[in-house]
Amino acid sequence: MEPELAVGLPAVGSVCAAFLRARPRAALLAAGVFGLLGVAAVILTSPGATSDQLGLGLSLSPESRALLIASGAAMALTVVLAPLAVERATLLTWGLAGLAGMAAIAAAGSLELVILVVLVLAVLQAAAGSSRSLATRLRGPVLAAALLSLAAVCARAEGPQYLQRFAAVALVAGLSAALGTLPYMHDFDPDERTSTSPIPWIAFIGPVLALAVLARARELIPSEGGVLGAMMIGLGLLNMVWGCVASWRTENGAAAWHYSFIADWGLVLCGLGLAIADGQSAAILLLYGIVLSRLPLYLWSRQSLREKRPNDRPINLLAAAMLAGAAPFAGFAARVLLLRGATQLYWPLALAIGLALLLWLPPSLRLGRSLGLPRGRQAWGVGIALAINVVIGLYPQPFLALAGL
Amino acid sequence: MTQILSALATHSVALVLYPGLLTIAIFGGAAEVAWTRVAKGQWVLPSTVKELRSPVVATVALFAMLAAVQVAAPFNPVPSEERNVIVAAMVLAFTVWVELALTVDLVPAPGLLLVIQFCWLLAVLGPAVQPESLRPQVLGNVLVSALLPVKVASGFLYLLCLPALLGLWPLTPPGERRARPRFDAVRALCWFPYCGLFATLFFTPSADDVPGLLRFFGITLAVAVLGIAAGAVMLRRGVEPARGLYRRAVAPYALLLLALVLVTSFLMK
C-alpha cells in the first residue's frame, strides 16, 4: 500500500469530522472509519518502499511506521476511553489531523516537505484559538521551520567545512524548537486545552518529527554525525535534569506534566545522539512510552488536576512507577539500553545518565498522584496504558522489530 | 548408623561427665567454695536445691558444658579436630549475659564488663590469627618464637580479665540486696571452662596419661588460684581501683595486644 493513503485517509477523516461538527455521532463514525483505514494503510505500507505518484518520493521508514501505528493506537485509546465530558468527535478531529500530518512528515522525501508540513500543522493548531496570542503559539514551530530551512541551506551550499557544522547546529536547534524542549521551550498555559497547547508537539507529533528530521540529517550532513550526536546528548542531559527538577518543584500540576515530557525527551535525545543501535532502540522504546502511556495519562489527569484531588491508590503508585521508568515498565528496558549504549561510546556519559535517571522518581510520584482516582472508562484507560507499557517493558523485542531494530 | 550412635554416645559422655557437667561441678564447686571462704571469710555451700533449679543456672550449665568439651583435657572423648576455640569463646561469652535477660540490675557495670569481655576475646582469638587455626590444642602447641610474644601477652590479658568475667571483682550489681553470702551456682559452673581454656590455649597440650591429667588439672587449678588471689586483692583495694585498672590499664593493654597481633601477622606474612 502507498504512503499517500496513510496521509490522505486520516486527513479526510479529520475534514469529515470538522464538517459534521453539528452531528457528533456521524462525525465520530466517519472520522473513526477513516482513521481506522488510515492506520490500516500505515500498517500495510511496506517500510522503505518509495512511492513517486505525486512526484514527492514518499516513503515510510520502519521506525516512523512503528511510531505512526503507536500514535494511532494511542489516539484510539484516548478517544474510546475519553472521560465523558470530553467531546470525542473534537478529539478525533484534531487527532486525525495530527496523524495525517505525522504520516506526511514520516513519508516526506525531503527536509523541505517536513518543514512545510510543520508550518501547516502549526497554523492549523493556532487557528483553533487559545488563550495565548497567535504569535506566541507559533513561535516554536516557526523558529523550527526557519532553523531547519537554514540547516538545509547550510548543508547544501558549497563552502567551508564549518557550514556543515552550522547545519548540524541548526538541525538540532530546529528539532528542539519544534518539540519545545530546552532551550526552546514553548510557552505553556496550564489552563489551555490540550489540543491547542504545546503538548501535541512534544508528545504526539514530536516522535515522528524527530525521526524524520534525523533521517534527513543523516543524508544532509553525513560527515557531521559526531557533532550532531554530541549536541543532542548535551541537550538531552540538560533536558533530563531540568525537566525532572522542574517537574518536581513547579507549582502547577499541568506544568509538571509538561516538564516531565521534556525530561523524557532528554532521554530520547541522548539515545538518538548516541547513534548506535542500543541508543536508537532506547529512544524508540521511550517514544513508545511517551505516545502510548505518558500522553494518555496526561489527558486523563487533566480533570483531576483541575479539581485538585490527588490520590495515593495502587493505580496512582503504579502510574508513578511507570512514569519513573521503574521495572517492569518500558522505561526500565529503555534505560538499560541507554546505559549500555552510552557505555559503548564513553562510560562517563553512562555515569552521568545513570545519575540523572535517579531524578525521575520524585516528579513521577507527584504526577502519579495527580491522576486522582480514575473511575469507569478512565480507570480502564489507565489500566490499559499501564498494561501496554508493562508488555513493552518485559518483551520489547517485537516492538523494536516493528521499528526495524 | 553405628558411627553416628557411637559419636552421639561419646559426645554425650563428654558433655555430661568428662570434661562436661560432672567435672565442671566438682571443679567449680570446689573453686567457688574456696573463693567464698577467701572473699567472705566463711564456708558457703548451696543451701537448697531450689537455688540450683533456676533457668539461668540451667542455661549457664548447658553453655558451660559446651565450652568445657572444647578444652584439651587429657582423655577428652571429643576428638581433637572437633574442638573449636570459637565455640568455647562464644559460649563462655554467652554465660556472662544470661542474667541480663532477667534484669539489667543483676549485671554490674555492663558497659565496662562488655569492654572486658572484648579484651578477653582478643586474648583468646588473637593468637589464632597468624596460625590460622582454631583447634585449641594447636594454639597451645604454638612455640614459634615469633608468635610467643603474642601468646604471652594474650595469656596475661586473659588472666587480667578473668576476675571480672568470673565476678570476682568488687563491683556488685545495683540490684544486689542480699546481706547473707550465697553460693553462686552460675559462677561455679564457669570456673572450669575459663581456667581449663587458659590451660589449653597457653600451655602445650598434656598427654593422655595420668601425669598429663595431673599436669592439666594442675595448671587449671593454678589459674583458679591465681584468679582467687587476684579477686581477693581487688576486693581489699575496693571498687574504684578495680574500675580504674580495667578502664585505664586493661583496655589500653588490649589495644597494644591488637597492635602486636597485627605487627606479628605482618612480619610473618
Next chain:
Amino acid sequence: MSAAAAFIVWLGAALLVLSEGRRALALGMALITVGFAVLALAGVGALAASAILVGGGFAAGRRFRSGPDAWGVMPSGSTARVVLAAAVGLPALWISTSVMTGPGAPLRFAALSVLGLMTARVLTPSEPPAVLTALAALALSVAAAAGVAGTSPGPAVYVLAAIAAVGISLIPVRELDGA
C-alpha cells in the same frame, strides 16, 4: 536579473517587517512572490515559478482584502525594525556571497533574508495579519531554499509551498488572538 530579484525579495521582506497595515503587508508579500518566482524560473522552471506566483499572489490578494485599511509603514517605534531589516540583510548578503561559494548567490541571499526576517517578524509581538503573511512568505522561502542545492529539487516542493501559502492565508484572522 537574479540579483535584482533577490533584492526585490529582501525589499519585500523588509517591508513586511516594517509594516502593520494591509496594503504594505500585501505589497511586501507581492514583492517576495515576484522575486522568488523570477529566481525559481531561472533555477527550476516555469512550473515552479507559476506555483510561486499563484500561491504568493493568492496570499498577497487575501492580505490586501482583510485587515486595517492602511499602509502602516514604519509606525512609531520602528527604529529597531529598520535596524533588524539591515542587520539580517547584510549578514545574509555576506554569507551568501562570501562564506558560501558556487553559483546561486542571489537565491541564497533571498532565501536567507526571508527566513531571517520572517522568523523575526513572528518571534516579535505582532498582529495576526502580519504573522500569517510572514508565515506565507516563510513557506515560499522554504521552497526557494530547496533550490540552493546543486541539483534541482523539482517543482513539487514549490507547488506544496504554494498550497501551504494559500492555506495559511485562508485562515480567518478574527478570533485568532488569545485573550
Next chain:
Amino acid sequence: MPSLALLAPVALPLVAGGLTAALGLAGLKPGRAIVGAGAWVALLVLLLLWLPIRSTVELTLGPLGFGANLDLRLDGVAFAFGLVILVPSAILLTLQPRTWQEGTLAALGVAAAVLAVEGSGVLLTALAGGTAATLAVIHLDIEDIRAPRPPWGALLAAWLALSWAGGILQVVGGTAVYGAVPVSALTVPVFALLAGAALMASGLFPWRGWPAQLWSRPSLRAAGMAVATLYPLGFYLLVRAYEMGDGQYPQPVIGILLACLGVLVSLGVAVRAQAAVTRREYLGEVIPGLGGFALMAIAIGTPVGLVAGLVVLATIGVLAACLPLLPDRAGPPTLLTIAAAAGVPPGLAFGALVVALAATFEAGDFMGLIGVAGAAVWILFMVAAARAIGLPAGRGHPAIETFPRVAMALAAVLLIAGAALPVVVTTFAIPAQTDVMPRFAGLGGGLTSVSTIQTDLPALALFTPLLLLGLIAYGITGVFGTQRAARREPVAAAGEQKPAAPRSAPPRPPVFTIPGLDAPKHWLDAVRRAAVPEQYRSIVNPRALEKAAAGGRPLLWLATLVALAYAVNR
C-alpha cells in the same frame, strides 16, 4: 521433569496473583488461599525440580529485546535463594490476611523475586529484581503510605546500577550470562558497581537501613513480604559474582573490604539494638544484624565462608516469616525467637556463625582479625538480645496478623536445626558453593558434621545431646509449666529471688552510649533546614529561572543558538 517446568516457580505465583486480581475486580473476596497455594506449589515444584537430580537445569526462551534473554537456570544457587524467598513468602501469604490488591502485589513480587534468582544473566536479574522492588514499594504504600518503607530511589538506583553492570559486561565481555562472563570482563569497577547494587538492594549499610525501618510500621504484612522477597537479592548478586569471577572476586582486597563492611553493618545494628527502647525496635534489627554476618561470611572468598553465609541467609529466611507473625506481647514465642536470632547454641544461627568466624581465621591474610571483630560484634548482638527480653513491647501490630504458635514453631525449628546443620549445609549450601566456586573442593563432613580446613564441627553428635540435656534441664527447672501458667518470660517467672519483669516492663538504659552517634542526623537536619539567606534570594530564584526558561524569549533563543554554534566550532 521437562525444562519448561522451570517456569513454574515463577508462573505459579504470577497466576495466583492474576487470579486474585481477577476475582477482586469481579467483586469477590479471593482471600489468602489462592496466593498462599500459589507460593506453596511453586515451592513444591522447586523442590521437585532440584532434589531428584541435583544438577543444573536450563531453559532457553530467546531474547527479550534489551540485551537480556529469557533464559532460566535452576542450579544450586537458584535453588538455595529460591528457598530463602519462597519459604517465608508462602508462610506469610498463607497466614496473614490481605486485601486482594495486597495479595496480588505480594504474589507478583514473589514471582519477580524468584525470576530474579532463576534468571541466567545479569540483565534479567536486574529487570526481575527491579520489578520485585517496585511491587514491594507499592505494596508497602498501599498498606500504609505514611509508614516507613525502603527509599524507592535507592532501590531503583540499585537495579539500574546492576543493569549498567550487565551492560558493561556485555560490551566488554560479550555476554552478561553468569556462567559465561569471561573472567577478565569482571574488572574492579564493574564489580564495584555490582557490589554497590547488591548493598543498596539489600540495604546493607552500617546505619539504619530499610530492613530495620520496616519493622516500625503499624502493620507487618507488607513488611514481611518485602524483607522475604527483596532482602536476599543483594546477597544473591554477591554470590553470583563468584561465578562470574571463576570462584573469586577480581581482587582479594575487595573481599576484605566487603567483609569489613559486613562486620560494620552488624556492629551498627548491634549498637542500635543494645540501645533499643522497645522490643519491636530490637526485633527490627535482628535481620539486618544477621545480614551483616552473612555479608562478612560470603565476602571472605572461601568455600567455608560462602557456605556459612548461605546458612545464615537460610536463618534470615525463616526469621523473615517468624518475625511478622510474632505477637508484640512477651512470652515464649518472643523468647524463643530472640534466642534463635541471637545465635544461642545449639541453634542454626550459632552453628552458621561459628563456621563463618572459623572461615575468617582459616582464610589467612589478616582475615582472622575480621573474625575477632565479628566475634566481638556477635557478643554485642547477644547482649542486645538478652536486654531486649525485658524491654517494653513497643508499638503493637494487629493481633489478627500474628500467629504466636507458628512463630514459636519456626523459632524452635531454628534452635533445633543447629543439630541438622550438616544436613542444611550438604543439601542447601554446598550445591550453591560448588556451582560458583567449581575450582575449590567442597566441604567435607557429610551429614553429621561440618568440616572446615582445620576443624570439624560435630553438629549432630554435639548439639543433639545438648538439646536433650537442655530439655531435661528446663524440664527440671519447671520452665515449661511456669510459662504456661504465667504467660511471661520464663527466666523471669521461674523462681529467681529477684522480682520478675512486670508485664509492661520499665524502660531499660542502654548498655553503653557512643557520643557523637547522633551527629550525622543533626548534620542531615541542618542540611534540610538550610535555606538561601533572605538577601541572596533574588539571585537564586528558581521560580524566576523557570520563568526565564519557559518564557520562550526570542533573545534567549538567539543566544543559545549562538552558544551552540560557538561550541561546535570552538
